[in-house]
Amino acid sequence: MDQASLKFTKTHEWVGVEGDIATVGISDFAVNQLTDLVYIELPKIGSTCEAGKVFGEVESVKAVSDLYAPVSGEIVEANEALVDDQSPLSDDPFGAGWITKVKMSNPAELDQFMNADDYKKFCESEAH
Amino acid sequence: MRNKLATESLFALSQPGRRGAEFPAADVPERPLSELIPASALADKPTGLPEVTESDVIRHFVNLSTLNMCVDTHFYPLGSCTMKYNPKRHERLASLPGIVDLHPYQNQSDLQGMLGMLYEMQEMLAEIAGLPAVSLQPAAGAQGEFTALLTAKAYFEDRGEKRTKVLFPNSAHGTNPASAAIAGFDCVQLASSKEGLVDLEDLKAHLDDQTAVFMVTNPNTLGLFEKDIKQIAQMVHDVGGLVYIDGANMNAILGYTRPGDFGGDMMHFNVHKTFTGPHGAGGPGSGPIAVRDFLADFLPGPVIHFHPDADETDQYTLETPAKSIGRVRSFYGNIGILVRGYCYLRTLGAPGLKAVSENAVLNANYLKALLKDVLPVPNGDLCMHEFVASASKSKAANGITAMDIAKRLLDFGFHAPTVYFPLVVPEAIMVEPTETESKETLDAFAETIIKILKEDPEFLHQAPHSTIVQRPDEVVAARNPILQCCEPQ
Numbered sequence: 001m002d003q004a005s006l007k008f009t010k011t012h013e014w015v016g017v018e019g020d021i022a023t024v025g026i027s028d029f030a031v032n033q034l035t036d037l038v039y040i041e042l043p044k045i046g047s048t049c050e051a052g053k054v055f056g057e058v059e060s061v062k063a064v065s066d067l068y069a070p071v072s073g074e075i076v077e078a079n080e081a082l083v084d085d086q087s088p089l090s091d092d093p094f095g096a097g098w099i100t101k102v103k104m105s106n107p108a109e110l111d112q113f114m115n116a117d118d119y120k121k122f123c124e125s126e127a128h
Numbered sequence: 129m130r131n132k133l134a135t136e137s138l139f140a141l142s143q144p145g146r147r148g149a150e151f152p153a154a155d156v157p158e159r160p161l162s163e164l165i166p167a168s169a170l171a172d173k174p175t176g177l178p179e180v181t182e183s184d185v186i187r188h189f190v191n192l193s194t195l196n197m198c199v200d201t202h203f204y205p206l207g208s209c210t211m212k213y214n215p216k217r218h219e220r221l222a223s224l225p226g227i228v229d230l231h232p233y234q235n236q237s238d239l240q241g242m243l244g245m246l247y248e249m250q251e252m253l254a255e256i257a258g259l260p261a262v263s264l265q266p267a268a269g270a271q272g273e274f275t276a277l278l279t280a281k282a283y284f285e286d287r288g289e290k291r292t293k294v295l296f297p298n299s300a301h302g303t304n305p306a307s308a309a310i311a312g313f314d315c316v317q318l319a320s321s322k323e324g325l326v327d328l329e330d331l332k333a334h335l336d337d338q339t340a341v342f343m344v345t346n347p348n349t350l351g352l353f354e355k356d357i358k359q360i361a362q363m364v365h366d367v368g369g370l371v372y373i374d375g376a377n378m379n380a381i382l383g384y385t386r387p388g389d390f391g392g393d394m395m396h397f398n399v400h401k402t403f404t405g406p407h408g409a410g411g412p413g414s415g416p417i418a419v420r421d422f423l424a425d426f427l428p429g430p431v432i433h434f435h436p437d438a439d440e441t442d443q444y445t446l447e448t449p450a451k452s453i454g455r456v457r458s459f460y461g462n463i464g465i466l467v468r469g470y471c472y473l474r475t476l477g478a479p480g481l482k483a484v485s486e487n488a489v490l491n492a493n494y495l496k497a498l499l500k501d502v503l504p505v506p507n508g509d510l511c512m513h514e515f516v517a518s519a520s521k522s523k524a525a526n527g528i529t530a531m532d533i534a535k536r537l538l539d540f541g542f543h544a545p546t547v548y549f550p551l552v553v554p555e556a557i558m559v560e561p562t563e564t565e566s567k568e569t570l571d572a573f574a575e576t577i578i579k580i581l582k583e584d585p586e587f588l589h590q591a592p593h594s595t596i597v598q599r600p601d602e603v604v605a606a607r608n609p610i611l612q613c614c615e616p617q
Binding site for chain 1: 548551554602603606607
C-alpha cells in the first residue's frame with residue numbers, strides 16, 4: 001500500500017481504507033522496535049473487534065506485544081501466510097505484511113488517526 | 129587446555145554397552161516386563177539413553193560448568209536478579225547432617241530444631257516486611273505472588289465480595305500478570321508517569337469496586353522508589369482493594385522501610401536473591417509471603433507455631449490456618465534455601481541488613497554516574513539498587529544496540545546485564561551491581577563499556593568472539609526450534 005495514504009494509531013497499527021473495508025498492519029517503526037518477529041496470533045475471521053481492544057498478538061525474541069484493533073467491525077480476512085512465515089512483517093510491513101481486513105461498523109473512528117507525516121513526527125518523539 | 133571432547137553431547141560420547149555401574153545378578157526370578165506393566169504403558173523400543181562411564185559423565189559436566197559464568201567467577205550485574213555473592217559459610221551450614229538428613233515425615237518431636245529455625249525465619253521475615261503473618265511454603269517469587277493472590281481471593285470470597293481485577297503498572301515483572309491470570313483474575317495494565325513511576329491518574333481511572341489487588345514492585349523495575357506509595361495504597365484501600373508488594377527488590381530497602389509501613393497488605397520475599405542462595409540457572413528459589421493479620425487465616429498451611437511453655441519436644445507445632453487455601457508446595461517449602469537465608473539474617477543482624485541496602489544503593493548510583501554520559505538513564509537522577517540505562521543514543525548514532533554491548537561484555541569477562549527489560553525503556557540495559565562488588569570491579573566494568581562503545585559496530589554485531597558458542601541466531605531459533613532431548617534420529 002502507498003504509505004502516504006495510510007492512517008496510523010498511537011499503538012503503531014496502520015489502516016488502509018477501501019470502501020468499508022479497513023486493511024490493518026503494523027508499522028515499520030513498530031517492527032523495528034520489536035526486532036524480528038517470530039510468532040503472530042491473528043484475529044479470527046468472522047469475529048468482531050472493538051476499536052482500542054486487543055485482537056491479536058505478535059512475539060519477537062524480545063517481547064510479546066498485543067495488537068490493538070484500530071477500528072470496530074467484523075474480521076473478514078486474515079493474512080494466514082504470516083503464521084508460518086513472519087518475515088513479511090519486517091520486509092514489507094505495508095504490503096505483504098498486512099495482518100487483517102476489517103469490515104468497519106463505525107468508519108467515523110478513522111477520524112482520530114494520524115496521517116503518515118504526523119505519525120513520523122510521533123515516532124521521532126517516541127524514540128527519544 | 130580445554131577438553132573439547134568431554135563437552136560433546138553425551139549422545140556423541142555414547143558407546144554401546146558402556147556403563148557407569150554394574151549391578152549384581154538379581155537374587156529373585158526375572159519376569160518379563162510385559163507381565164509387570166500393561167502393554168499400553170510400554171514403549172515400542174528402549175528410550176535410547178547415552179551409554180557412558182561415570183568418568184565420561186563427570187568430565188562432561190565439570191567441563192561444561194567451566195564454560196559458564198557465575199557469581200563465583202565473574203561480576204554478574206544482571207538487573208532484577210540480585211546476583212550477589214553467596215557466602216560459602218551458608219553452604220557449609222546448610223549441608224550439616226543435622227539439617228540435610230532430616231525427613232519431613234519424622235516425628236514432630238524429632239524435628240524441633242528445624243521447626244524452631246523455620247519459626248524464627250517466619251518471625252524475622254514478618255519483622256522485615258512489617259506484616260505479621262508468614263507462609264514459608266511458596267517455592268519461589270512467582271509462586272509467592274500466585275499464593276498471595278489466592279489468599280486475597282479467598283479473603284474476598286469469605287467476605288462475600290466478588291472482585292475480578294488485578295492492576296499493575298507497565299513496568300511490572302511479567303510474573304505479576306501471569307500470576308493474576310492463573311489465579312483467575314482479569315489483568316489491567318496501567319501506564320507509567322514520565323518519571324517512570326505509577327501514573328496516579330491512570331490508577332485512579334481504573335480503580336473501582338471490582339479491583340481486588342494492585343500489584344507493585346517497590347523499588348520498581350526501573351530502580352526507582354515509588355515515592356507516592358502511601359497515597360497509592362490509600363487509593364486502593366479506598367475502593368476496598370488490597371496492595372501487593374512484589375518483594376523482588378527488597379535488597380534496596382532492608383531496615384529502611386517496610387512494605388507493611390508504606391501500605392502493602394501482602395508481599396513476597398525472594399530469599400534466594402535478597403538473603404543469598406545460589407540461584408540463576410533454575411533455582412531452587414524460595415518465595416515466602418507475608419500478609420496482614422486479617423489475611424492470616426487464609427494462608428497455606430502448615431505454618432509453625434511456638435508454645436514457649438510446652439515441653440522441649442513440643443514447643444514448635446505445625447498448624448493449618450482456619451480457612452487455609454491449602455498447600456501450594458509439599459511440606460514446608462524449599463528448606464535448603466530457607467536455611468541459607470536464616471544463616472544470612474542471623475549473621476548480619478539488623479545493622480548488617482541496613483548496610484546491605486546502603487551499599488547496594490551506593491554501588492548502583494556510583495556505577496550509574498560512571499556510565500550516564502555514554503548510556504543515558506531516562507528515568508531518575510538517583511536510583512535505588514539498580515538502574516535502567518538505554519543504548520538508544522548509540523543505536524541511533526552508529527547502530528550499536530543493547531544486545532551488542534551485552535554480548536561484547538562476555539569477551540571482557542563480565543556477565544551481561546539484563547537487556548530489553550523493562551519494556552518501557554527502549555534498548556534497555558538494566559544494571560544491578562549488588563552490594564558485594566568492590567569499587568575496582570565497578571570501575572573496570574564502566575571502563576569496559578566505554579571502550580566497547582568506541583569499537584567497530586560491525587565487530588560488535590558479531591560479538592562475542594571468545595566464547596564457545598558465539599552469537600546464536602535467536603530469530604531462527606525461535607521460528608524453527610530444534611528440540612532434542614533424546615537420541616538424535
